Amino acid sequence: MSLTHDDVHRIARLARLELDEQEAAASQEKLNGIFGLIERMQAVDTTGVEPLYHPHAVAQRLREDRVSETDRRDAYQAVAPQAEDGLYLVPKVIE
C-alpha cells in the first residue's frame, strides 16, 4: 500500500488539519514509511480471533441518576478563546 498525494490531503481534511503543498509532500513520505511498518501485521492469519478492545473485560459501571457536580460554567469558560453570556463563540455557521 502507498498513500497518494490526494490521500494525504483527504486524510488531513478528515483530521481537520491544514496542510500546505510542501508539508503534504513531507507527510506523504513519512506516512508511507509508517504504513510500511504497519503492513507487517497483515502477514498474520487472525481468522477466528476475537478483537481485544480493552485489557480488562469489564462492563461499564452505572451510577444513580442524581446531581453530583456543581455549576462551574464560569471557571470552565474562563479558558475558552471566546465566550460571552455563557456561550462559546464561533464563526457564523448558519446564514
Added chain:
Amino acid sequence: MLELSLKQLAAGLSAKQFSSVELTQVFLDRIAALNPQLNAFITVDRDGALAQAAAADAARAAGPVGPLAGIPIAHKDIFCTEGVLTTCGSKILSNFVSPYDATVVARLKAAGTVMLGKTNCDEFAMGSTNEHSAYGAVKNPWDVSRVPGGSSGGSAAGVAARLAPAITGTDTGGSIRQPASLCGVTGLKPTYGAVSRWGMVAYASSLDQGGPFAKSAEDCAILLNAFAGFDEKDSTSAERETEDYTRLLEKAPADPAKPLAGVRLGVPKEYFGEGLAADVREAIEAAIREMEKLGAVRVEVSLPKTELAIPAYYVIAPAEASSNLSRFDGVRYGHRAAEYRDLMDMYCKSRAEGFGREVQRRIMVGTYVLSHGYYDAYYLQALKLRRLIAEDFKAALSQCDVLLGPASPTTAWPIGQMADDPVQMYLADIYTVAINLAGLPAMSIPCGFGAGGLPVGLQMIGNYFDEARMLEIAHRFQLATDFHTKAPAL
C-alpha cells in the same frame, strides 16, 4: 537532602532536622541552578510550592501527618493542575490553566505533598525521545548531548538530576519505563485501571496509565499508596480493595542470604534477539545472575508475537489519539488561529498551528486506519493481534512470577539521531509497547551501566494487579545492589 529516600525525608521532617519549607527551598534552588541546562521543567511554581510547604509544616505542628506530608514532588505536564499551567508539551495548550485537578494530583495534594512544578514531555506523550515538545528537548543528566527518553523525559531526568525526590509520569507505550531506563531511575507503570486517568490528558485511553518515578522501588510503592486505587470518575478504574503496595517490602526473608528464594524469573528469548545492544545485554544478564545469586530461579520463556506489537500499537494508539485529540478545536480551550474564513477553516488552522509534526502524523495515521474501507484491514486486525499478544503474556506468566528483559534496546542516544525519523523511533519501542496492549504492570530499575557510563534499566513485567510482588523483587534487588543510588555528576 538530595539523596534521601522518601522514608528518610519523612523521618527528617518529623524529627525537625529540617522543615518542609527548607526542604522545598533546596529543590527549588537546585531546579533554578540546573533546569536552564536540562529543560526538565516547563513550569516551576515557586510561590505555590513555598505556600504548600508552609501549610505542610503547620499541619505537622498541629498533629500527626501521613508519610508524604511536606515532601516536594512534581507532575508530568499532562496531569491537570488547578490554577497552574498544563501544556502537555504542546503549543495548542500554551495558555491552558486547568479549572480542576487530576485525581492523581488531588490525591497527592491531600497526602500533603508540595508541588514544585510541571515536567516537560513529548507533546501529548507522543514520542520516545522528548524531542517532540513545543518547549524544547530535555537533556539527559548523564550526558546532556543525549536524549532522556520519552515521553516522560522531564520526569525521568528530573529524578535523575535530583530536582525532586519523586515525579509522576504516564506510560502509553513505554513512556515511564524507557526514560527511567535511559536516565537510571526507578519508574513503574501500573496495571491498566490501577491508577485513575481522570484529569490526565488522554493520548490512547485503552493504554494510558499514570505512575511514579523515584530513586527506588520502595519510594515507588509509597507513592502508589498515595495515588493508586479506585476512582469513580474514571470509567475504566478497577473496582478493587485499597491495597498497601509496601506490604511485602518489610517482611524478613526466611534465609537472609537468599532473599529471592522461590522467585521464578521468566526470561523471554525474543527480548534478547537481534537489535539489542551488547552493553545493554551484558548489564541485563548480569542483573539476572545477581538475582539468581539471591535465590531466584531462571526460567526460559517465549513471547512469539513480540515483533507484531509495534505495528499493532502504532495502529491502535494513533486511532485512539485521533479521536481523543479531536477535542482540541479552538472552541472550548487552547489555541485558536488569529485569522480564518469560517468554522472549518478555524478548526484546520488552529490545529495545524497548535500541534507539532509528530502529533499531526499520529492523528493522520489514526484518522486513516479508522476511515471507511480501511477499518477492518488495520484497526480490527490490530485488535486481533492485541489479543494474541495478551495471550502470549498469559502463557509466559503462568510459568514464572515476573518477566525480565531490557526496557530499551540501547542506552541513551544522541539528541537529533531520530528526531525526524518516526519509523526508527517506533522500532526502539520494541520491549515496551506490548505490555500496554496487554494492560500488565511493569517497571524499570537501574541495573548497571553501558558504554560511556550511560545507565541501563532492567524491565520487570508482572501479572495483573501484582505490583506488590514486583516491587518486592525490585526492592530486594536494590537492597543487594547500589545501581539505584548512583547519580550523574552535575
